[in-house]
Amino acid sequence: MTAPTAPQRPRGPAALFHDGAILAWRNLVQLPRTPELLLFTLIQPIMFVLLFTYVFGGSIGQSLPPGISYAQFLIPGIMVQTLVFSTNSTAVGLADDLQKGLVDRFRSLPIARSAVLVGRICSDTVRLAMVAVVLVLVGYVVGFRFEAGLGWGVLMILVAVAFGFSMSWVMATIGLSVRDAETASTAGFVWLFPLTFVSSVFVPVTSMPGWLQVIARNNPVTLLSNLLREFTLIGRPAAGTVLPVLAWTVGIVVVFAPLAVSRYRKV
Amino acid sequence: MSPIIEVDGLVKHFGETRAVDGVSFAVETGSVLGLLGPNGAGKTTTVRMLATLLTPDAGRATIEGLDVVADATRVRSVIGLTGQYAAVDEKLTGRENLWMVGRLLGMDRGAADERASELLERFRLSDAGDRQVRTYSGGMRRRVDLAVSLVGRPAVLFLDEPTTGLDPVSRIEMWDVTRELVGDGTTVLLTTQYLEEADELADRIVVIDHGLVIAEGTADELKDRTGGRTLEVELTRADDLERAAGLARGLGDRRVTVDPERAALSVDVGDDTEFAAEVVARLSQSGVDIADFRLDRPSLDDVFLALTGHGTEDPTSSPEVAS
Numbered sequence: 290m291t292a293p294t295a296p297q298r299p300r301g302p303a304a305l306f307h308d309g310a311i312l313a314w315r316n317l318v319q320l321p322r323t324p325e326l327l328l329f330t331l332i333q334p335i336m337f338v339l340l341f342t343y344v345f346g347g348s349i350g351q352s353l354p355p356g357i358s359y360a361q362f363l364i365p366g367i368m369v370q371t372l373v374f375s376t377n378s379t380a381v382g383l384a385d386d387l388q389k390g391l392v393d394r395f396r397s398l399p400i401a402r403s404a405v406l407v408g409r410i411c412s413d414t415v416r417l418a419m420v421a422v423v424l425v426l427v428g429y430v431v432g433f434r435f436e437a438g439l440g441w442g443v444l445m446i447l448v449a450v451a452f453g454f455s456m457s458w459v460m461a462t463i464g465l466s467v468r469d470a471e472t473a474s475t476a477g478f479v480w481l482f483p484l485t486f487v488s489s490v491f492v493p494v495t496s497m498p499g500w501l502q503v504i505a506r507n508n509p510v511t512l513l514s515n516l517l518r519e520f521t522l523i524g525r526p527a528a529g530t531v532l533p534v535l536a537w538t539v540g541i542v543v544v545f546a547p548l549a550v551s552r553y554r555k556v
Numbered sequence: 557m558s559p560i561i562e563v564d565g566l567v568k569h570f571g572e573t574r575a576v577d578g579v580s581f582a583v584e585t586g587s588v589l590g591l592l593g594p595n596g597a598g599k600t601t602t603v604r605m606l607a608t609l610l611t612p613d614a615g616r617a618t619i620e621g622l623d624v625v626a627d628a629t630r631v632r633s634v635i636g637l638t639g640q641y642a643a644v645d646e647k648l649t650g651r652e653n654l655w656m657v658g659r660l661l662g663m664d665r666g667a668a669d670e671r672a673s674e675l676l677e678r679f680r681l682s683d684a685g686d687r688q689v690r691t692y693s694g695g696m697r698r699r700v701d702l703a704v705s706l707v708g709r710p711a712v713l714f715l716d717e718p719t720t721g722l723d724p725v726s727r728i729e730m731w732d733v734t735r736e737l738v739g740d741g742t743t744v745l746l747t748t749q750y751l752e753e754a755d756e757l758a759d760r761i762v763v764i765d766h767g768l769v770i771a772e773g774t775a776d777e778l779k780d781r782t783g784g785r786t787l788e789v790e791l792t793r794a795d796d797l798e799r800a801a802g803l804a805r806g807l808g809d810r811r812v813t814v815d816p817e818r819a820a821l822s823v824d825v826g827d828d829t830e831f832a833a834e835v836v837a838r839l840s841q842s843g844v845d846i847a848d849f850r851l852d853r854p855s856l857d858d859v860f861l862a863l864t865g866h867g868t869e870d871p872t873s874s875p876e877v878a879s
Binding site for chain 1: 604607608609629630632633635636637639640643644645646647648652656657659660661662688704708
């Protein structure tokens with residue numbers, strides 16, 4: 290037995306950082322122990338890249354501007370799609386913690402109020418970065434290249450992960466608003482199909498009917514996919530393409546982070 | 557000794573459900589209070605308010621003089637909570653669960669390591685400590701859950717239905733562990749729907765039903781309240797039963813019931829043990845062959861029936877509101 294210690298907890302914002310980091314550790318350490326999560330994280334992006342490149346690539350490649358291969362077109366888009374889908378685990382993870390009583394456990398400890406939320410989103414963001422790197426590696430196998438150089442490539446990954454981070458707050462709000470992990474999974478999933486398919490992720494928007502083009506053009510997923518393509522193909526983005534993506538990324542956090550925090554306080 | 561927990565007129569309503577409807581009690585430092593009641597009585601809601609997980613609609617409660625609403629964060633560093641469903645991370649090992657809470661409480665890595673090992677040993681989990689909790693048995697899960705709530709050496713421990721769903725052996729293990737804690741000076745607030753459990757562990761019992769406190773006292777005091785003791789006499793021959801009952805009735809105005817199946821009669825004797833002796837002597841003198849006799853104290857089940865008009869497993873009770 291050791292003598293009782295009087296641990297010193299950090300205060301203020303340092304406390305949120307300290308507690309969030311420990312809770313993020315908790316989520317990350319489980320990653321290799323959760324086969325289904327690992328599958329979604331690693332196998333699914335690999336499968337999607339291979340399927341789309343070899344099954345659809347032949348026909349869709351025809352409608353692309355000359356000189357751009359389908360792999361060049363696909364990888365930035367599929368990165369957005371995969372990262373957006375991967376944020377679903379934020380909803381599932383939080384709903385699961387709620388359902389299993391872990392949130393009660395954490396809320397009965399003298400820790401920062403939003404630490405559970407911050408920890409979850411931080412660990413999920415790390416996971417998103419892992420997914421993005423895997424995607425680029427698989428992309429290189431099927432012919433994708435950072436044409437504009439590695440620097441722009443890294444920026445592409447960072448911007449994509451930032452958008453995923455922002456979408457995680459939407460998922461957190463969903464996860465804290467439903468009864469159980471199963472419902473969270475469904476509620477977090479269904480709307481992602483129209484969001485990611487009515488976009489330029491897989492096909493050029495010009496191949497869609499006129500009315501759908503209007504939606505697809507203004508979809509943040511399209512805006513982001515196009516921006517990422519500029520990063521990988523040309524480097525310096527064209528005027529007016531950065532601001533909308535930045536606005537969506539920041540805007541979603543500004544709206545949903547307070548919503549998620551207020552949901553968390555009420556559970 | 558002054559009370560470490562003081563609860564004064566706590567109220568929590570969920571829509572139409574009056575989950576807790578004005579509950580008051582106090583718990584002395586270093587004692588065990590049993591909050592006893594059927595499902596849906598408001599036990600869990602009360603504990604959730606005391607553990608700062610729910611804000612009361614009215615009333616107030618203090619722990620070590622700290623208000624559970626205004627001083628919630630300071631209250632949290634004084635309490636430990638072990639819920640009905642083991643709230644530990646199944647995908648972490650037992651050791652990692654303990655370590656994580658130690659770190660969250662502000663211990664450095666070394667101190668958290670040490671505290672984890674200490675608690676694993678104390679709860680006989682040293683061998684299983686490096687396995688994921690999902691591989692644990694029900695009893696082991698409860699033990700690790702309890703261990704996790706003790707990492708910060710809380711002065712007050714809430715045990716919310718600690719043995720619900722456990723097999724008898726694990727239940728007795730949990731009881732032993734709880735007694736040890738009390739031996740160390742921890743104040744325990746235990747909720748249970750098992751009367752036997754309250755009887756075994758609690759110094760004082762608060763009986764709660766439909767969100768209201770309906771009785772309070774030691775187990776003995778509550779038992780006395782139902783009218784005291786019963787004399788049970790088993791006869792060798794069932795033929796003697798009616799005559800024996802007549803003799804007992806002749807001795808005084810006491811309720812006498814017969815059970816022909818067991819050839820037994822029971823007499824309500826209150827606290828008058830001499831009367832019980834008189835009955836036995838009279839039967840024996842009159843040539844009634846007595847096989848066995850004993851003086852029974854009422855069980856807490858009888859107490860609950862007497863207090864509420866229904867048993868502890870009342871299906872008409874409103875469902876427990878957990879969140």
